[in-house]
Amino acid sequence: MLQKEETILKTYFGYDSFRPGQQETIAHILQLNNTLAVMPTGGGKSLCYQIPGLSRSGTAIIISPLISLMKDQVDALQSLGIPATYINSSLTSATQQKRLNGIRTNQYKFVYVAPERFESSYFVQILKEIDIALVAFDEAHCISQWGHDFRPSYRSIVDKLATIPNIPVFAALTATATKEVIQDIQRLLHIQPESVINTGFERENLSFHIIKGRDRTTYIRSFIDEHPEESGIIYTATRKQTDALYESLSKHGIKVGKYHAGLSEEERKQAQTAFLHDEITIMIATNAFGMGIDKSNVRYVIHYAMPMNIESYYQEAGRAGRDGEPSDCILLFSPQDIRLQKFLIEQSLMDDQAKQNEYRKLQAMINYCHTHSCLNTFILDYFHDASTETCGRCSNCQKRQEKTDITEEAQMILSCVKRMGERFGVSMTAKVLKGSKDKKIQNFNLQSLSTYGIMSRYTEKELAERIQFLIAESILATEEGRYPTLKLNRHSVDVLKGKRSVEMFTAPIPMASEADYPEDLFIALRSLRKTLAAEQNVPPYILFSDATLKELSRYFPTTKEEMLQIKGVGEKKFDQYGEVFLAVIQEWQADHPDVKPKIRIMDTPAPKPKKKEDDRPSHTVSYQLFQNGKSIKDIAFIRDITTQTVENHLFKAYKEGRPIAWNIFFTEEVEELILTEREKLTEPTLKELKKALSDDYDYTTIKAVLVKNKYM
Numbered sequence: 001m002l003q004k005e006e007t008i009l010k011t012y013f014g015y016d017s018f019r020p021g022q023q024e025t026i027a028h029i030l031q032l033n034n035t036l037a038v039m040p041t042g043g044g045k046s047l048c049y050q051i052p053g054l055s056r057s058g059t060a061i062i063i064s065p066l067i068s069l070m071k072d073q074v075d076a077l078q079s080l081g082i083p084a085t086y087i088n089s090s091l092t093s094a095t096q097q098k099r100l101n102g103i104r105t106n107q108y109k110f111v112y113v114a115p116e117r118f119e120s121s122y123f124v125q126i127l128k129e130i131d132i133a134l135v136a137f138d139e140a141h142c143i144s145q146w147g148h149d150f151r152p153s154y155r156s157i158v159d160k161l162a163t164i165p166n167i168p169v170f171a172a173l174t175a176t177a178t179k180e181v182i183q184d185i186q187r188l189l190h191i192q193p194e195s196v197i198n199t200g201f202e203r204e205n206l207s208f209h210i211i212k213g214r215d216r217t218t219y220i221r222s223f224i225d226e227h228p229e230e231s232g233i234i235y236t237a238t239r240k241q242t243d244a245l246y247e248s249l250s251k252h253g254i255k256v257g258k259y260h261a262g263l264s265e266e267e268r269k270q271a272q273t274a275f276l277h278d279e280i281t282i283m284i285a286t287n288a289f290g291m292g293i294d295k296s297n298v299r300y301v302i303h304y305a306m307p308m309n310i311e312s313y314y315q316e317a318g319r320a321g322r323d324g325e326p327s328d329c330i331l332l333f334s335p336q337d338i339r340l341q342k343f344l345i346e347q348s349l350m351d352d353q354a355k356q357n358e359y360r361k362l363q364a365m366i367n368y369c370h371t372h373s374c375l376n377t378f379i380l381d382y383f384h385d386a387s388t389e390t391c392g393r394c395s396n397c398q399k400r401q402e403k404t405d406i407t408e409e410a411q412m413i414l415s416c417v418k419r420m421g422e423r424f425g426v427s428m429t430a431k432v433l434k435g436s437k438d439k440k441i442q443n444f445n446l447q448s449l450s451t452y453g454i455m456s457r458y459t460e461k462e463l464a465e466r467i468q469f470l471i472a473e474s475i476l477a478t479e480e481g482r483y484p485t486l487k488l489n490r491h492s493v494d495v496l497k498g499k500r501s502v503e504m505f506t507a508p509i510p511m512a513s514e515a516d517y518p519e520d521l522f523i524a525l526r527s528l529r530k531t532l533a534a535e536q537n538v539p540p541y542i543l544f545s546d547a548t549l550k551e552l553s554r555y556f557p558t559t560k561e562e563m564l565q566i567k568g569v570g571e572k573k574f575d576q577y578g579e580v581f582l583a584v585i586q587e588w589q590a591d592h593p594d595v596k597p598k599i600r601i602m603d604t605p606a607p608k609p610k611k612k613e614d615d616r617p618s619h620t621v622s623y624q625l626f627q628n629g630k631s632i633k634d635i636a637f638i639r640d641i642t643t644q645t646v647e648n649h650l651f652k653a654y655k656e657g658r659p660i661a662w663n664i665f666f667t668e669e670v671e672e673l674i675l676t677e678r679e680k681l682t683e684p685t686l687k688e689l690k691k692a693l694s695d696d697y698d699y700t701t702i703k704a705v706l707v708k709n710k711y712m
């Protein structure tokens with residue numbers, strides 16, 4: 001079945017087999033049944049109408065509400081040697097006329113148009129005169145008034161289309177259809193229930209993570225450190241957050257772009273192009289960015305703050321990993337996000353009923369941030385998509401999450417809040433705990449409190465982070481208001497009385513996927529792709545996806561036949577780019593004669609690279625990071641454990657025979673002094689020694705001296 005179409009799949013697109021739902025959709029279209037395909041982003045919807053379009057005679061007309069996507073799709077088809085064009089308002093009228101003439105004379109296999117085009121009777125007249133292969137509605141949910149992105153101009157063309165008698169079949173495609181939307185599309189386009197192909201929403205290559213109680217900017221910096229060179233989008237809730245994060249990351253030498261509605265059109269366009277062309281790998285943006293962004297090699301999407309509902313979250317996060325490679329979707333949650341979203345709903349011009357609806361959706365989003373069950377399942381349940389198994393990839397499924405007991409620290413924080421009269425906010429409390437010399441502290445005479453400086457070994461940021469965590473866990477309450485003050489609640493009292501312990505989740509930064517191919521070859525191929533793409537002024541991923549470059553690096557083909565076996569390399573692509581890529585592979589191979597390619601078993605997809613499992617003992621991980629030059633504070637941050645735990649890890653590693661640079665803990669004089677003091681004691685325990693020494697020597701220093709001299 002579909003032999004001809006399978007050949008097209010192989011020769012044009014370079015793929016061996018269809019993805020779920022593709023074959024069925026294509027078969028229905030070819031039988032001239034109006035068809036609706038509901039597939040997740042990255043599921044391969046384009047091929048569902050492109051293959052019948054190639055297989056049938058005549059021109060396929062694709063209606064797309066996204067101007068930016070049209071050019072991308074046309075570039076991609078042209079790079080496969082397929083005649084295609086688009087018409088929208090961005091073109092001069094002379095160019096439009098030229099292309100219209102081209103359509104009239106059957107020069108194109110694919111024509112992408114915006115819905116508005118059907119307002120032109122001239123255009124409609126041309127369509128009536130030509131041989132049409134099919135008409136496809138991309139982003140078909142926009143046609144429905146129940147869709148979250150309803151466009152009236154889209155719906156109104158249905159009547160116009162009814163006046164064109166020579167349209168043989170309609171295909172509708174979407175990633176975001178609820179039951180109502182599906183029914184609405186079916187009704188409008190006369191689609192029978194058996195011609196609705198719905199593969200569900202699951203994105204198996206995405207790992208979802210919720211991170212709470214962390215300083216967001218520091219977390220993002222650490223994440224970028226762990227994922228250098230990878231392309232990612234960071235969504236913020238407001239323009240102000242975009243600007244601030246952009247400043248902060250740029251100051252740290254990280255090359256980033258930014259995009260929000262407050263920038264000029266030119267600035268936005270420049271940033272978007274630089275991102276699409278891999279000139280900048282990271283984009284910080286509000287939700288104004290992304291509609292129509294088809295960049296397939298986005299490896300992560302971080303939400304700097306909680307978005308307003310699961311629909312937007314899944315759509316934005318879903319921009320990661322369109323190429324099917326493993327990708328991360330991270331949401332940095334803080335309780336203040338809830339207040340911001342409520343404020344945005346309150347400020348909006350919606351009527352009361354619509355507001356209630358938004359509050360309901362917001363509550364589901366909040367629940368997502370707090371659930372302890374599988375995040376993937378939670379989302380699929382929300383969309384009423386049957387999900388039976390937990391994903392095993394999300395931060396809740398990964399049992400690698402460790403817990404650290406921070407009861408003692410929590411008690412210090414809570415008692416400080418109490419002593420401050422429950423009249424101050426997070427930052428003042430952090431300052432008091434730190435023992436800050438800030439003038440404001442003196443103004444309120446807070447330096448005389450017994451809790452002043454009791455947590456001086458932490459930075460104010462770390463303290464603020466701990467306080468935020470206690471708020472997130474409802475162990476501390478906040479009074480609403482412009483400057484929310486901290487209040488104790490009954491949970492705080494339980495902690496203070498020692499009736500309840502406090503554990504902080506450890507959410508390690510998701511590691512980059514383990515490469516099962518030589519990374520330097522991948523980098524060389526990527527750089528060649530970038531050069532070629534720049535010459536042709538198209539985004540690099542249009543030439544070959546990251547997935548294809550990884551396959552090339554895994555199997556390093558040396559002949560045309562071998563290269564045609566690679567996923568994403570068809571005859572047409574090979575004719576255009578094959579030889580140059582082969583040359584780079586051959587050159588690399590000559591330099592690495594000992595490296596053997598993986599054996600490719602035909603028709604078996606390459607195994608998905610697994611996330612690195614860190615099964616080393618915890619103290620070894622800390623020690624390794626320390627030896628790599630990370631400070632104790634950095635390690636504590638990266639691993640989300642206390643600095644004290646890191647110190648204990650290092651001491652343990654030393655006891656196992658690994659070297660430690662002791663001078664970071666004490667000088668020779670201090671060591672001698674502590675040892676002398678120890679000699680004087682009859683019962684030289686750590687506690688007694690601390691008592692005997694002046695306050696200048698903290699527990700860590702004393703402990704370090706004792707460990708080094710094997711007294712502990």
Ligand code: ADP
Nearest residue numbers: 015017018019040041042043044045046047322
């Ligand atoms: P969607 O429009 O559903 O978001 P696309 O049509 O952009 O997805 O396809 C996503 C990616 O998957 C593209 O890089 C495409 O080339 C690739 N793809 C599509 N079909 C297949 C297939 N059968 N085998 C392998 N890759 C495919």
